[in-house]
Amino acid sequence: xxxxxxxxxxxxxxxxxxxxxxxxxxxxxxxxxxxxxxxxxxxxxxxxxxxxxxxxxxxxxxxxxxxxxxxxxxxxxxxxxxxxxxxxxxxxxxxxxxxxxxxxxxxxxxxxxxxxxxxxxxxxxxxxxxxxxxxxxxxxxxxxxxxxxxxxxxxxxxxxxxxxxxxxxxxxxxxxxxxxxxxxxxxxxxxxxxxxxxxxxxxxxxxxxxxxxxxxxxxxxxxxxxxxxxxxxxxxxxxxxxxxxxxxxxxxxxxxxxxxxxxxxxxxxxxxxxxxxxxxxxxxxxxxxxxxxxxxxxxxxxxxxxxxxxxxxxxxxxxxxxxxxxxxxxxxxxxxxxxxxxxxxxxxxxxxxxxxx
Numbered sequence: 001x002x003x004x005x006x007x008x009x010x011x012x013x014x015x016x017x018x019x020x021x022x023x024x025x026x027x028x029x030x031x032x033x034x035x036x037x038x039x040x041x042x043x044x045x046x047x048x049x050x051x052x053x054x055x056x057x058x059x060x061x062x063x064x065x066x067x068x069x070x071x072x073x074x075x076x077x078x079x080x081x082x083x084x085x086x087x088x089x090x091x092x093x094x095x096x097x098x099x100x101x102x103x104x105x106x107x108x109x110x111x112x113x114x115x116x117x118x119x120x121x122x123x124x125x126x127x128x129x130x131x132x133x134x135x136x137x138x139x140x141x142x143x144x145x146x147x148x149x150x151x152x153x154x155x156x157x158x159x160x161x162x163x164x165x166x167x168x169x170x171x172x173x174x175x176x177x178x179x180x181x182x183x184x185x186x187x188x189x190x191x192x193x194x195x196x197x198x199x200x201x202x203x204x205x206x207x208x209x210x211x212x213x214x215x216x217x218x219x220x221x222x223x224x225x226x227x228x229x230x231x232x233x234x235x236x237x238x239x240x241x242x243x244x245x246x247x248x249x250x251x252x253x254x255x256x257x258x259x260x261x262x263x264x265x266x267x268x269x270x271x272x273x274x275x276x277x278x279x280x281x282x283x284x285x286x287x288x289x290x291x292x293x294x295x296x297x298x299x300x301x302x303x304x305x306x307x308x309x310x311x312x313x314x315x316x317x318x319x320x321x322x323x324x325x326x327x328x329x330x331x332x333x334x335x336x337x338x339x340x341x342x343x344x345x346x347x348x349x350x351x352x353x354x355x356x357x
Contacts, residue, residue: 003027004121005046009039009065010054010083015106019052022110023117034058036065043069048078049124050117053100055084055091066098076127079120083108166264167214174217176224186307188217190356194303195296197352201341202299207263215268216300219275222253247276247284270294275301280332290335298335302342305329310356319350 004027010016011034020030031046033039037060039051051069055062062082069080079101084091087105095103101123104116174188195216199209230238230246238246253272257265274288274297281289309325310318323343330339342349 003029004049004124005029005031006117007031007033007039007042007046007048007051007078009033009036009051009057009062011035011057012054015054015083015108019108019113022113028117036060036062036068039065040068043072043074049128050078050120051080052117053080053082055082055086055095063094063098066095066100070099076124076131079123079127081116081120170214170217173221176221186304190307191219191300191303192217194306194352194356195300197355198299198303198338198342199296201348202295202338204295204299208267208296211264211267212296212299215264215271215296216303218253218268219271219300219304220249220253221256222249222251222272225249225252244284250274250276250285267296271297271300273297275304278333279335282332293335298338302326302334302338305334306342306352307356310353318353319346322353323349 006028008016008019008030009032016030016032023030031042031048033042035057039053040060042048053062053065060068062084066080069077080099081102081104082095082100083104083106084095085106092103102116102120104113171188192213196209196213199212204212226246226249230242233242235243235246250273254269257269257272260266260269271294274293277283277286277288277293277297279290279293279298279301281287305326306322309322312321323346326334326339326343330336342352
């Protein structure tokens with residue numbers, strides 16, 4: 001059976017001895033103090049289950065002890081039973097206000113004292129059990145929180161690694177599309193940079209804009225399914241039937257990304273499918289017109305023409321040259337709204353050209 005520690009605070013030695021004798025046969029260890037100051041020192045030196053407190057004492061009386069006791073951060077705080085010969089309501093009210101839990105009148109009745117002590121020790125035991133449970137729960141929550149933090153960090157690292165893997169894989173696939181294609185010399189990374197810049201300028205959501213840097217590089221992946229002769233021959237040297245076959249790369253490429261719920265792959269599907277369509281409906285293969293063409297494909301078309309025009313632009317005024325070409329194709333090949341965004345500010349166009357060179 002566990003021994004209980006009771007802090008007995010009374011300046012009268014006879015009172016303390018009397019109480020000790022009453023509980024000689026109990027598993028109780030009495031720790032004595034003659035005033036409130038000594039009691040506070042004992043609290044810091046011992047693990048106390050219950051405090052029996054006299055009110056009238058020298059140096060620091062019971063009220064003074066209660067005031068300072070209430071400021072102590074003890075877990076759990078032991079209950080306080082006030083022993084006093086003062087039976088007036090003011091004394092009781094003040095003691096309760098300062099944190100006392102129970103009262104017993106002097107002279108002490110042994111049966112009443114035993115009952116009060118037994119009851120308060122049970123309360124103290126419950127408080128200790130509850131504190132132990134709370135501490136165990138706090139430790140468990142802390143451990144689980146730490147595990148969750150570590151798991152979250154691993155997930156973030158995995159997500160970052162996956163994003164890097166996606167970019168690297170798409171970059172490698174984009175380089176693959178350039179094999180045996182003398183008709184196209186657009187550098188995939190420059191196409192990605194230009195399309196993404198237009199996406200930011202247009203005000204696309206952040207995720208969609210970032211995805212453009214990858215999806216735009218795969219616009220002609222369907223070309224790999226075409227005969228090598230078509231891939232190596234300039235468009236102007238092909239007949240109508242061959243051009244029809246050539247433009248079928250849009251459908252072949254888009255099929256690779258069809259029916260995917262992933263935003264990046266949905267965006268890639270739209271670019272592959274619509275990359276040969278014209279804003280005025282004269283494009284291929286489905287002659288889609290205006291805003292029915294996916295926005296990412298309309299942005300891509302402007303970026304593609306900028307890159308195609310860049311090698312022919314005058315070195316002293318490339319922005320003017322490209323601006324003129326874009327405006328000439330606005331409303332026919334290109335979305336005029338997007339053209340207006342890039343041509344309305346010379347600094348914007350010049351900065352983009354500088355990054356692409």
